[in-house]
Amino acid sequence: MKTGKHWHMLTVVGADRPGIVAKLTEALFRGGCNLGEASMARLGGNFSIMLMVEGGDAAALERLVRPVTDALGLRLHLDPIHGELHRHVEPNVQVTVYGADRPGIVAQATAALANAGFNILDLNTDVGGTPEQPIYIMLIEGYVAEGVAAVERAIVSLRASGIEVRVTALDTMIG
Amino acid sequence: MAVLEVLQYPDPRLKQVSAPVTVFDAALHAILVDLEETMRAGPGSVGIAAPQVNHFVRIAIVDVSSKPGILQHGCLRLINPEIVQRAGEVKGREGCMSVPDYTGSVLRAQSVRVRAQDSGGQWREFDFEGYEARAVQHEIDHLDGLLFLDRVVSPRHDLFRRKLYR
Numbered sequence: 011m012k013t014g015k016h017w018h019m020l021t022v023v024g025a026d027r028p029g030i031v032a033k034l035t036e037a038l039f040r041g042g043c044n045l046g047e048a049s050m051a052r053l054g055g056n057f058s059i060m061l062m063v064e065g066g067d068a069a070a071l072e073r074l075v076r077p078v079t080d081a082l083g084l085r086l087h088l089d090p091i092h093g094e095l096h097r098h099v100e101p102n103v104q105v106t107v108y109g110a111d112r113p114g115i116v117a118q119a120t121a122a123l124a125n126a127g128f129n130i131l132d133l134n135t136d137v138g139g140t141p142e143q144p145i146y147i148m149l150i151e152g153y154v155a156e157g158v159a160a161v162e163r164a165i166v167s168l169r170a171s172g173i174e175v176r177v178t179a180l181d182t183m184i185g
Numbered sequence: 186m187a188v189l190e191v192l193q194y195p196d197p198r199l200k201q202v203s204a205p206v207t208v209f210d211a212a213l214h215a216i217l218v219d220l221e222e223t224m225r226a227g228p229g230s231v232g233i234a235a236p237q238v239n240h241f242v243r244i245a246i247v248d249v250s251s252k253p254g255i256l257q258h259g260c261l262r263l264i265n266p267e268i269v270q271r272a273g274e275v276k277g278r279e280g281c282m283s284v285p286d287y288t289g290s291v292l293r294a295q296s297v298r299v300r301a302q303d304s305g306g307q308w309r310e311f312d313f314e315g316y317e318a319r320a321v322q323h324e325i326d327h328l329d330g331l332l333f334l335d336r337v338v339s340p341r342h343d344l345f346r347r348k349l350y351r
Contacts, residue, residue: 096286098288100280101278181278182229182278182280182288183231183232183280183316183323184227184228184229184232184279184280184281185231185232185233185280185281185323185324
């Protein structure tokens with residue numbers, strides 16, 4: 011994988027169905043593009059992908075992908091980015107947050123983490139439970155220079171508000 | 186004594202199965218010394234296997250003594266190691282000197298009993314747990330041409346794969 015000049019972040023969103031990733035990436039491959047890192051998630055039944063694409067300017071990329079997204083009824087968005095590969099930051103703390111669903115959980119939890127100097131590297135949330143009693147579950151990984159103790163101090167008030175928070179040190183085994 | 190060059194994937198040599206050690210002599214001792222020195226030169230590395238440095242023999246070194254507050258046996262030189270018993274399954278994050286700039290979640294047995302020869306050829310048995318057990322399993326995998334990439338699981342969901350061990 012090269013770290014070249016023309017990287018774009020391609021975002022595609024819409025109703026999910028099988029084969030979207032295959033059709034998108036086939037069009038990009040045929041157009042001579044190279045892919046970087048990508049994350050696809052099905053969020054509330056919606057397809058979503060963010061995909062690093064190298065090759066061509068935004069107009070050229072749109073010409074490649076637009077026929078696919080139009081045919082599948084998907085929304086397409088392109089942003090020029092700095093394609094920084096081979097510079098992963100290792101997370102050292104994992105935070106699990108859950109509770110009865112209500113507005114504000116993410117804002118309160120991430121504000122507490124930000125106050126502790128926590129840099130979020132990965133965040134996923136799900137709404138589980140039943141429609142009558144939904145529960146909100148959030149899994150976060152990140153890096154905080156001061157480690158678990160700093161995070162524990164920062165989340166005391168969160169816990170007091172009835173949100174369950176579990177903080178775990180991540181220790182990557184390098185062999 | 187020398188810090189040896191560490192092979193990095195996609196070098197196909199990392200996928201080959203290593204041969205048992207049959208002669209316990211000065212040459213073996215020299216490999217052990219170089220292996221340990223190479224492991225200590227790798228930042229944060231707590232283990233190394235001979236095939237990572239282009240010696241396709243069944244030798245692994247594990248030393249997790251730098252990690253505070255865990256069960257551990259100090260610096261282990263495991264020759265012809267075999268896992269004879271496993272118990273439990275835990276997910277943990279692993280990286281590898283042979284796979285730079287990538288770490289992933291891997292399911293490993295929580296505890297393993299390992300039979301291995303020491304540098305004099307004497308068979309010994311060890312019970313490993315947790316982090317040390319993870320390191321031992323990671324290194325023994327190298328002897329069979331397996332990388333942690335062969336065992337990586339989804340970070341988003343705790344999916345327990347069928348037929349995880351072979």
